[in-house]
Amino acid sequence: MELTHRYRRTRRNDAIRGLVRETGLSVRDLIYPMFVVEGSGVKREISTMPDNYHVSIDMLVRECETLASLGIPAVNLFGYCEDKDLKGTSSYNDEGLIQRAVRALKKEVPDIYVQTDIALDPYTTTGHDGIVVGDEIVNDETVEVLCKMAVSHARAGVDMVSPSDMMDGRVGAIRDALDEAGFEQTAIMSYSAKYASCFYGPFRGALDSAPRRGDKKTYQMDPANSNEAVKEILMDVEEGADVVMVKPALAYLDIIYKVREHLDVPLAAYHVSGEYGQIMAAAEKGWLDKERAMIESTLAIKRAGADMILTYFAPALARYLRDHPF
Numbered sequence: 001m002e003l004t005h006r007y008r009r010t011r012r013n014d015a016i017r018g019l020v021r022e023t024g025l026s027v028r029d030l031i032y033p034m035f036v037v038e039g040s041g042v043k044r045e046i047s048t049m050p051d052n053y054h055v056s057i058d059m060l061v062r063e064c065e066t067l068a069s070l071g072i073p074a075v076n077l078f079g080y081c082e083d084k085d086l087k088g089t090s091s092y093n094d095e096g097l098i099q100r101a102v103r104a105l106k107k108e109v110p111d112i113y114v115q116t117d118i119a120l121d122p123y124t125t126t127g128h129d130g131i132v133v134g135d136e137i138v139n140d141e142t143v144e145v146l147c148k149m150a151v152s153h154a155r156a157g158v159d160m161v162s163p164s165d166m167m168d169g170r171v172g173a174i175r176d177a178l179d180e181a182g183f184e185q186t187a188i189m190s191y192s193a194k195y196a197s198c199f200y201g202p203f204r205g206a207l208d209s210a211p212r213r214g215d216k217k218t219y220q221m222d223p224a225n226s227n228e229a230v231k232e233i234l235m236d237v238e239e240g241a242d243v244v245m246v247k248p249a250l251a252y253l254d255i256i257y258k259v260r261e262h263l264d265v266p267l268a269a270y271h272v273s274g275e276y277g278q279i280m281a282a283a284e285k286g287w288l289d290k291e292r293a294m295i296e297s298t299l300a301i302k303r304a305g306a307d308m309i310l311t312y313f314a315p316a317l318a319r320y321l322r323d324h325p326f
């Protein structure tokens with residue numbers, strides 16, 4: 001055959017494949033979500049999320065030392081709250097679990113960048129991200145609590161707060177509250193386009209945070225929508241988000257791509273618990289090669305346009321990338 005282009009020429013060996021590779025993957029792109037519990041010496045595997053753990057603060061510090069030595073730049077903390085009430089008041093207790101965890105981490109492992117989740121679902125008896133009045137998840141009253149929560153985390157020394165609640169106007173309100181309290185340097189990563197997804201199942205098991213009644217469709221986005229994601233992201237950028245996020249990641253690669261095309265803002269994607277679980281469960285059955293599925297999935301999220309990825313694979317990826325630079 002007389003062919004001008006033979007694309008296989010640039011696939012012949014590792015060296016040339018590496019040279020023409022369009023997308024890179026680095027440990028610097030990774031944020032590791034972690035689950036903090038009360039107690040000491042606790043490191044307990046989460047049954048719905050293999051290789052991920054409930055850790056008490058002392059063990060969190062030890063884990064983060066290891067993560068930092070692997071080059072992982074950031075962690076995103078979720079707290080397991082035992083003291084739930086209707087309005088999630090434990091969320092802004094300066095002596096609360098997350099506040100203590102942040103103080104310990106900033107003191108003991110100053111190099112790791114600490115983010116905290118801002119939402120009420122682990123703190124409310126209803127399991128909703130906001131305050132429930134009748135059948136309604138009330139927006140504005142919830143935003144007031146989220147602001148208190150963010151300021152309380154900032155007082156503890158958090159680097160970045162991550163509102164994951166999907167109330168309207170919360171990014172601007174949190175920005176104002178942080179600034180007024182003197183925390184101009186505390187950053188905001190907004191879960192801007194967060195969909196009402198079934199892929200959060202294992203996470204809700206880990207935090208005992210599933211809604212006790214109803215679902216989250218009045219605040220999280222309809223999986224059928226795509227233009228709306230761009231509007232949500234634009235709104236959060238205007239309100240002062242430093243980083244915006246699309247969540248979940250793998251089932252929403254088109255959204256990541258679209259946002260990237262529209263806007264040049266730092267963009268995160270959350271490879272969520274159920275997406276992680278799909279790979280882990282298939283690997284356990286011997287249907288998938290776990291390591292290759294992990295790399296291919298993370299790469300896809302990067303290729304679609306994400307700058308950074310929240311992933312439960314972060315430690316495994318860091319070890320893999322250390323041994324096989326990409």
Ligand code: PBG
Binds near residue numbers: 129202204272
């Ligand atoms: C809660 C929150 C959820 C996740 C992150 N923050 C669950 C939800 O919205 O119900 C999901 C993360 C995951 O599944 O890995 N605001």
